[in-house]
Amino acid sequence: MLISEFFIMVNQPTLLSSQLFYENRVVEVTLNRVMLGLWKEIETRRKRSASFNCISKDVSYTERTKHHCWRCKDIIFHCLDKAQRQQWVQTINNQLSLLSIRPKRLLVYINPYSGKQRGKWIYEQRVAPLFSRASISTDVIVTESANHARDHLKTEVDLKQCDGVVCVGGDGMFSEVVHGLVSRTQSDSRVDQNQPNQDLVPCALRIGIIPAGSTDCICYSTTGTNDPVTSALHIIMGDSQPMDVCSVHHNNTFLRYSVSLLGYGFYGDVLTDSERKRWMGPSRYDFSGLKTFLTHQYYEGTVAFLPAKDNLGNPRDKIKCRTRCHICEQGANNGQLLSGDHVYKMAEENSDEETSGDGVWRVIRGKFLAINAACMSCACPRSPRGLSPYAHLADGTTDLILVRKASRLDFLRHLIRHTNKDDQFDMSFVEVHRVRRFRFAPKHSNVISEVDLSETSGKKICNQVCTAHPNNDTGHSNWNCDGEILPHADIQVSVHCQLIRLFARGVERGTTFDTYTWSVIEGSNLSWQA
Ligand SMILES: Nc1ncnc2c1ncn2[C@@H]1O[C@H](COP(=O)(O)OP(=O)(O)OP(=O)(O)O)[C@@H](O)[C@H]1O
Ligand SMILES: CCCCCCCCCCCCC/C=C/[C@@H](O)[C@H](CO)NC(=O)CCCCC
Ligand SMILES: [Ca+2]
Numbered sequence: 001m002l003i004s005e006f007f008i009m010v011n012q013p014t015l016l017s018s019q020l021f022y023e024n025r026v027v028e029v030t031l032n033r034v035m036l037g038l039w040k041e042i043e044t045r046r047k048r049s050a051s052f053n054c055i056s057k058d059v060s061y062t063e064r065t066k067h068h069c070w071r072c073k074d075i076i077f078h079c080l081d082k083a084q085r086q087q088w089v090q091t092i093n094n095q096l097s098l099l100s101i102r103p104k105r106l107l108v109y110i111n112p113y114s115g116k117q118r119g120k121w122i123y124e125q126r127v128a129p130l131f132s133r134a135s136i137s138t139d140v141i142v143t144e145s146a147n148h149a150r151d152h153l154k155t156e157v158d159l160k161q162c163d164g165v166v167c168v169g170g171d172g173m174f175s176e177v178v179h180g181l182v183s184r185t186q187s188d189s190r191v192d193q194n195q196p197n198q199d200l201v202p203c204a205l206r207i208g209i210i211p212a213g214s215t216d217c218i219c220y221s222t223t224g225t226n227d228p229v230t231s232a233l234h235i236i237m238g239d240s241q242p243m244d245v246c247s248v249h250h251n252n253t254f255l256r257y258s259v260s261l262l263g264y265g266f267y268g269d270v271l272t273d274s275e276r277k278r279w280m281g282p283s284r285y286d287f288s289g290l291k292t293f294l295t296h297q298y299y300e301g302t303v304a305f306l307p308a309k310d311n312l313g314n315p316r317d318k319i320k321c322r323t324r325c326h327i328c329e330q331g332a333n334n335g336q337l338l339s340g341d342h343v344y345k346m347a348e349e350n351s352d353e354e355t356s357g358d359g360v361w362r363v364i365r366g367k368f369l370a371i372n373a374a375c376m377s378c379a380c381p382r383s384p385r386g387l388s389p390y391a392h393l394a395d396g397t398t399d400l401i402l403v404r405k406a407s408r409l410d411f412l413r414h415l416i417r418h419t420n421k422d423d424q425f426d427m428s429f430v431e432v433h434r435v436r437r438f439r440f441a442p443k444h445s446n447v448i449s450e451v452d453l454s455e456t457s458g459k460k461i462c463n464q465v466c467t468a469h470p471n472n473d474t475g476h477s478n479w480n481c482d483g484e485i486l487p488h489a490d491i492q493v494s495v496h497c498q499l500i501r502l503f504a505r506g507v508e509r510g511t512t513f514d515t516y517t518w519s520v521i522e523g524s525n526l527s528w529q530a
Helices: 082-098 119-133 148-156 171-188 217-223 228-236 266-275 278-295 326-334 408-416 459-467
Strands: 014-022 025-034 037-043 055-064 070-079 105-110 137-142 164-169 206-211 241-250 253-258 261-265 299-307 362-374 398-404 430-442 479-481 491-502 515-522
Touching: 014 082, 025 082, 070 082, 070 228, 105 119, 105 148, 105 171, 119 137, 119 164, 119 206, 119 228, 137 148, 148 171, 164 171, 171 206, 171 217, 171 253, 171 491, 206 217, 206 228, 217 228, 253 479, 261 266, 261 299, 266 278, 266 362, 266 479, 278 408, 299 398, 326 491, 362 430
Parallel strands: 105 137, 105 164, 164 206, 206 491
Antiparallel strands: 014 025, 014 070, 025 037, 055 070, 055 515, 241 253, 241 491, 261 362, 261 479, 299 362, 299 430, 362 398, 398 430, 430 491
């Protein structure tokens, strides 16, 4: 009989092989080393009923289950004597210690106020026991204020003393860690972040995300789920997923980095309104989303962008970014952030769709309900396929989505399509481009966009929310940069291909059965456990 739930590896050199007891059977157990981890091949031939007089060894391993989740399982073998047990435990531990991709020391930041304020509980109850079982030592810091983690990483930490940084919280907490690590890496390398065209130095340390926030879009888009145990196991297994980072500048001054959404208009207004309602927790986005939708504000401005190379596909090609994505490999090979400036012009006249060849900027002017740049799919529980379902995590591009002025009903249809399988880009007022840089300039006059009150449904509520709208007096919206409000509407954005790496492996395809061993514990007496 073959215990196929574990794994079957052929043509691998055998490290150790012996007859052990498993459940009430004698089994032939073979230990092999393969590329990504330590696998065990267990071929069992029913021989004779096992003698119960033996010594146990408890092997922990991770196993992929449903919906992209991973779980930790144990298997207990029983050995004939202490010497045999010692030999197995030592061989497995030796092999595990050779896996240098697995972290041994981690720096952990917990935001106690993320999401439903359960970050500390999630870490202590669900994650810390797994780290300790995997012999990972941790320095845990519960943050005391916003930017505590960012500033600590920027100035105080000896980065050589750890193998990775873990944040427990939401997208905002991840953003803090990215800012801390990227800024620190640039200042250690004497790179000036204020130059928009500057090539940045990639960060050496990987980042892990234990999701505990309100949106958890980055965790969901990089693992396929927002499950803390799955994220902990990706960290333990030492997975590595490169990721693009956008730098955002205003007049040659660095503002912020972004890895998920840069949104002007709708998402900027939702965020501006929701920040005043933090006390509502995650449901603040539903409230502010509805309010902003009813306001139906549009904004005038000019967008200029540098298109991506053709070999990186396009935002509607139905090629999803998956583990070991070939489009992302291509992007890294292209060296997407080409140095040297390109012809750049911001058209003053209304030059819709001025087309030009590769390396030449295109300029589009208009009235927009939303301008969104999705550097990754931005999939999250609210929108399982995301803002741009075919965007890539590490290809050096961002998908620029322009939603022009449209009726409230059409905009609602567009929004609803984010939550189901319909194509949100297949609408006459929506266009989407894969780009490596873009720039936006709002129309400078003090225009207050007219609010379309012609549709009668919700007219009364709409009148009320319009009077309370945060941006009515400027005619400008705000940029939502990964959940933070930017102080300027006029921005320049460049994508930096694979600037950071996460303890993740991207969203996995299908249901292939993967199993990895990650710890072995010596037991002393016999307890029959399956
Ligand atoms: N101790 C703290 N006190 C107050 N604010 C903090 C603290 N630690 C971190 N923050 C800030 O809290 C903000 C929100 O945190 P976080 O992103 O973790 O949760 P969230 O907003 O609920 O989730 P999401 O970003 O997924 O929507 C971040 O901008 C972060 O800078
Ligand atoms: C009537 C049905 C309408 C349904 C519309 C659903 C559309 C959902 C799209 C969700 C896109 C999330 C993009 C991620 C942005 C994060 O970087 C940011 C920080 O966590 N979250 C938000 O800004 C929070 C943004 C929340 C928006 C609602
Ligand atoms: Ca990308």
